[in-house]
Amino acid sequence: MVLRLITTPPPDPVATVVDDAVRRVRCAAHRLPRGELVHPAAITAAVDRFAQDAEDLLGRTVAQEFHLFRTERDAPADPASTTALAAFDAHLRAGGVDQLWRTYPVAARRLDRLAADRLDQLTTILTVLAVDAPRLHALGLLPPGPLTAIDIAHGDPHDGGRRVATLTVDDAASPSLVVKPRSADPDDLLGRIVALLDADTAGDHLRLPRCMAASTGDLSWHEFVSATTLPDDADAAARFHRRAGRMLAVFTALGSTDGHAENVVAAGDHPVPVDVETLLHPATENPATADPLTCALADGPLGTTMLPTGSPSSSMAALSRAGTRTPGGADAHRHVHRGTDAWTVAAVPATVTATAHRPTAPGTSVPVPLTDHVDDVVTGFHTAVRDLARRRDEIHRLLDDARATTCRRVVRPTAVYTAFLDAARHPRYLTDAAEAERLFRLLPESATGTAAVTEAEIAALLRGDVPRFADRVDAPPPVGPTPLARAHRCLDTLIRTPPAALEHLVRSALAGVDTPSRSAPARTAATDLQAALQDPDPRSGLARIERRLAARTVRQGGAGPALGTLDALPGASPDADPVLTAGDRTLYHGGGTALLGAALARIRPTPARRRRLADAAAAVTRHAEDQVLDLREGVPAETGRAWCPFTGALGTVWLLRELAGSGDRAVGARTRDAADRLLTTVLDTAVGPDRLDVVGGLAGGVVVLTEFGLADHPAVRSAADRLAAALHGGEIRERGLAHGVDGLAWALARVDGHAHRARLVDLPDDATAGDSWRRGAAGSSWCRGAAGLALCHTEIALAAGDTPAAVAAAATVPEPLETDDSLCHGETGVVAILRRLALLLAPVAPDAAADLDEQADRRARELQDRIRRAGYATGHPGHVGVTTFMTGVAGIAFGRVLTESRSSVTDAVDLPDPIALRPSRVAREG
Template sequence: MRGTPLTERLRSSSPEAASAPDGASGESALRRLNRWRRPPFDNPELWCLRLRADDLDEKSLLALLGEPADALARRLGQPAWAARLQHAMAGPPYADGDGTNDVLLPEVDGHSPYLARAAWPLLDDARGRLRAVLERLAGEATPAPFRPGELLEQVYAPLPWVVQGMLSRTLALELHLAGMRGELPDGTSEERFAAFLDALSKPSRQWTLLRDYPVLARQLATAVDQWLVNSRVLAERIVSDAEAIRNRFASGSEIGCVAEVVTGVGDRHRGGQAVAKVRWESGLVLVYKPRSLRVDEHFADLLEWLNAAGLRLPMRTLTHLDCGGHGWVEFVRAEPCADEAAVRRFYHRQGVLLALLELLRANDSHAENLIAAGDQPVLVDVETVLQPVLPPGDARSTEAERAAEEAAAASVLQVGLLPATAWPTRDGKAVDLSGLGYRPGQRTSVGLPVLTGVGTDRMRVRLERMPLNMPDNRPVAKDAELNLLDYTDDLIAGYTELHVLCRAHKDRLAADDGPLAAFGDDHVRVLLRSTMTYGTLLRTGFHPDVLRDGLDRDRHFDFLWRQVTDTPALGACVPAERADLWRNDIPYFSSRPGRTTLFDSDDRPVPGIELGSALERVRQDLAGRDDEHLDGQLRLIRGSLATVAINATDDLEFPEYPLPDQGDRVPAADLLVAAQKVGDQLAREAFRRKGSAQWLGLGSQAGRNWSLGPLRPDVFNGLSGVALFLATLGAMTGERRHTDLARDTVATVRAQLDRGLITVPAGMAGLPGVVYAFCRLSALLDDGSLVDEAEAIAASLLGTAEHDTRYDMVGGSAGTIAALRALHAVRPEGPAATVIAEAAHRLVESAERHPLGAGWVPAWMREDGLANVPLAGFGHGTAGIAFALAEAAALLGERRYAAMCHEALGYERGLFDPEIGDWRDVRTLAADRTGICAWCHGAVGVGLGRLAIRTGPLADDPEVDAEIAASIATTRRAGFGRSHSLCHGDFGSLDLLLTASSVLCRPDLRDEAARRTAGILGSMKTNGWMCGVPFGLSTPSLMVGLSGIGYGLLRAADPGGVPSVLTLQAGKPLISSVGVVGR
């Protein structure tokens, strides 16, 4: 009885359930209640909401937690699933206790689901019952629509594997315990496993297992029952729909018996229902879908309407047979394009499809839903078109964030076709599942449970990043090379064509009798959370810790409440989500495009949620389409495509351009005017509401997994960096509009930090970078509270360095040291020194020794095959780490940090190539290259690091001056004309000259920097601002975007008053030698 979930236990109002437990059971119940009250339920308001969702109070929950099993059994009686188990175990050959080893377990690739033996009575009983149904159905129809025996084996094949997945964690634990208890016989590891497996075939052992894990027993019975019901329903529909199928798909011709059925395609919803593929003897192949296909039919009708309206390249439509609650659709075979012209037609049509899906407010158009059928991209699942307007999201978001999110949700970004990273983790792993961006060779970003050591007594469940199957979304062979960026123009041409066509026919499209109106009462699926979230909860819901009592599993599923604090409307959906998870389903919600009601998987309205009509919003969007909308969407498309280049390799190519002849020195006032133009452009692009600001732009997760969307709070590519530029601009010009926008930006940063939107605990791109920005902004905005907040963030970093595997400036301990210096300068008694010491210790203990010294390889680079040995350079390499160790040594007086800095310098010096005057790029992708001359990699960053070291405890190193000279010479020769960015562009190179002129007391370098600045300013007049991303696209950020370009102009105008952000200089009160401009 302990296998029953909370909702089933609440169906009785017996006094026993309401009485408080006492004694040992009372103490146990109180411990379990306190465990349930852990975060997020340490929030009293959320805890009350959660209790009210089940009409509970704390006292009644405590009573349920302490209710004895016998009392529970008396109160509820025997549940149906338990009766099913008893029935299955009571039949021969199980009733006599002998069991059987004659278990039918289908093999896949030479492997068999051995562990399913533990549930064999259930499997055998269900097979027998389905066999009887199939024989009856085949006997009643003339001619027979299928051969019962063949169909039985085909639909049965996936079931033991499903059952093994449910059993694996528990049986791995039981095998381990059996070994510890001495229950396995002597012999080899394989023999001991065989004995364990043999025991699983005995009814006595099966009963013991199911009694010890009653939740597992319930879920196994549920899964097998669902398989039986859904298999029977599929067979019945094959029979009942036979004539309609022949007429619709075969022009009335005979199609013969069913030859093959593949079940369980995709996720399971609504009682274990899933898509199936059916092939008849005639060769006809159809896809069976256990839902209404009205929305699919209306989508096909709309495509036909657009074809007739004048599309240059007609779009393929699919043939459907809607049978009410289910239907059949033609199977789309993937075929590569015959030639390059066909590939270009394919991507033109992809652009058309993107524009249409954006108009229809579609999402979830991921790679598995897209088939490349020659030059036709075919969307094979359109159930997520016409998404309703959901209630407001994160209640703690600023008004500007909501505005930006609404704009993104109504844009091409929401469709799911454009490249975008998904499942990001703290260590920077992510995947791209999009219809356009999915690439070969990807693995899941999170570990999935995998059985290892199967066949031995060392069998365990281990989490591994598993290879992802390559779908059929690309118009070339699966192993063929394809560069999506080569087809940017085709994609944009297709998008533009449909945009213009819809504008020309918007009145006809939106009319009451137009093609859009037909969707009004269709069933569309609504995605409230990611399938990954649900799938992870289901998988971890079969951990043995939550299989002994249904209330423990309910507590596990209450993870769903974590997001309710941010998105209150989700609270009304949790009961329906939990009910679906208890049915082993991915939760399912739906709506009707012309209505405002949300429905659960049983088609019942979800109380407390009112949606915005999708159809009404589509009509509004269609009416508002203009050239400005088109330009904005094309920018988003290009920006999204740029992330393909950034994420696919660490070897980026950027637009190059000749710098104009170096002219005379540009007056500082002119540089400030140029910087103000950047600030004004940022203001135009901002979403600004009620004292907050936000932008859409290119962002990353600790410098990796770039995607296009609302900016995050980091300084590297996020809002803190934008605020730092704007605040500096306001301080130097006296223009309040820039300062006010900086304050509004900080307001959004604060809100995002409150929500934990950045969790990376190391590096310039993580929380330490925000500490640096807040310390700088505190002085610029005259806001002392920012230092308090920086100190609180620093305190949260204590103890985190020991987990760092990145090490570098961008995302690792080196960046932590550099960033925390700013806080230590103003709060030396606070946590900054300890955080710096922990980060430096991590670098010392994790260094790899090499013949010439020591270095570090970020774990992600090694895992992704980008580097096997430590790199040179500042952003990701040894120069930045050596610099950080030197700073830690100077700050804390620790000789071992200085000694490790010397070792790092020794290693990096071994990479210097005097023939090219630069440090060799030893990334695996750069075997035949000299690399780039930039801050992140190459001479610019090395030079900046050595200049900082020269002023510290290692100033007497005789080789540093020679390295500085080499870096300056290489930067002069190869460091300009790549982009205007700080990270790998002109202003990063200029920063080296400005820093060197100050540290080395070299006025000639200051003069050269002035002339270089004139050339950069001239290139801006010719080419515009060129950000450090592929195609020179515009993005607001500091290191690669507009804010960095503006900051570079300010530093060029007043290098003595504007600190270098490339080495995270702490700075000082801004006393500009320039004067105030533009008051």
């Protein structure tokens, strides 16, 4: 006798709850007319997918009800038992499901709507397929054989739950056909433009998926493109990346906005775009509220989303590394111990795994490193731009002929909608429709939308849909030009932009793309700014940089010549139309470049410099007056960062005080008055800031206010108590001066009576501790690196009277680890810290101070030599080279003067030290 062990699957309460809806959909689906082409298995697959979606909708609610059921019966959460789970499942089958629907009526309605929408879409697909099958067979889009799977599960639900579906023939390993609930017009337009460009190209032709308009206007059929390995030849990877560069240029020329990793498939040596519904798109930024730099970047290569613009660990760009990302900002909900008495649902950071966009070599599964082929991307990009220039008039005509094309308009990132919809699955929002509506009304009006658009978004979310807006490309959007007009503009702008500038932008975005945690900026050479930085006399170089920044801003018609600029395309010649420049009033960005003018007015005053400084002072004063009004009216964006010394109101106070000591008396009086009024407003309206760190919030504000002699002010004392509580309560775990726990301790050490609290942070009091301490640093920089830690702990030790610990801390500045030259992230900031450490230690440890000065001399020479040989490296998000203060060329020029020789010379010039947040003597005494 053979005994068979029969195992019974554990009860599944979620399946029990949705069982009635699944049975209804199954019965209705199998009664639909399907013809001989569609095998019953295809209908079964569609129903199975519906069952999964239904369980996803209700899983959290059923899990919560099980938790209540188990708790009421004092049953333990035992992962080795199913007793309580079986009892709960029996309870549901005995009338508990009906009780659940009475408790969660919104859930019942959403499940019914999901079932109706899914049946409606399945009916449409079967009906249209019956009509279009002969044409699909003739075009080779639909292979012979029975249809064995229909999977309505791709993309987001729009317009009544309609989603992208795939069709599989004869149980093939991958689908054969994709059906999309939209027109094929964008694909047809792209096909015509690519065919025009390919006619001029001997090789590297682009591949697009074949497609066909369905017999109904709101559906289209598309070839399913599978990821395949590269051909087995030496040039295959290079061809792939040249084609990727060509695609980047085409998308840039058309103003396309959706070239992310999930919309591109690496099919052999072709990067194939599989979703171009936003091929033509209105402006993604509102020119009335966004700064000109942001608007210009959005109209260039970065706006295509093919290039990474953030950390490689989160970037979803088509030209980014393969692997798992954590985009941030949303949670995913995972069932834990499902099928046991310990079943619960846990929130974990949402991750996205993207691999199909990167090519792999034959016989391997390892993606080809993108950093090995940046030159190929640039080559393909330049080639396509030249082709676009030759065919410019024809492309303009193709665009005009396509004015009836319908494209999607993305009002805000789709991830925002999915986060709201995920939140709406919480049981709280499934009990009362009014609760769900209150949740969705937290959605703010988007920068490119209107109140009516927001109402339409909320209505779609209430239906369980991701809002989708589509219109003809010649239809005016709520903000900015039509998509058609923007495409014409993007094409012309791309063609007239200097090739060197475009290349810098692409290389900067791709620099360090295969590094999991941190990008590296590209170097910029052969520009007027590099020539100025090479000047043997740092003060002369500072003057040249200041003149060039002023000229760029005047040419752009910006917010004032001495406010500085963000010049994201430094390859543009001085006489060319500057493509990407913008004024910015914050100390960290463009406003800090006014310090160049202030320094020059003290070092070598001239009438022209004084005029520019007066302009800057007037502009910053106007900005301060706006901030006073905003703070008094409680504008959240201003009150949340009022204490910030770099991008908030205290940074403006810093600037005004520095400018007041550098101009004529009348200008100085007005500027000083504006600084005093703004400072008083900050202290009178003191509220808990959004952030506690040095760069963004309270700690930086405490440092600045103590420098201005306000350590005993009640608001500063209260802020110090808040920092102490955060420091010792473990609220901040990150290390570093700018954003970490060390910066909080550094701020506390500046306030009399709080040095003992700051000392509770470990100091590098011996070699072992020092090594451990440095391992908390991210690189060698001022902001997150070891140099910033050294400055923090040297000052903390000196405040506590511990000279040996101060000397030990100062000795931990490492040799260069960065490829950036800026004050914030790079070597200029490290040299400035070495000078500051020497100044701090000179009275108590002169030998150590002399060693630090010698290090600073050597590293300043090495930095200057590197800039001379290879160009300068700066960066802001996306590592676009900039001319701003803390992250750009202006800061490098200022830092050269700040650190040009030993500290006594710097004191003679009387410059502020932004690295140590120390204002100049003029500003402190004023």
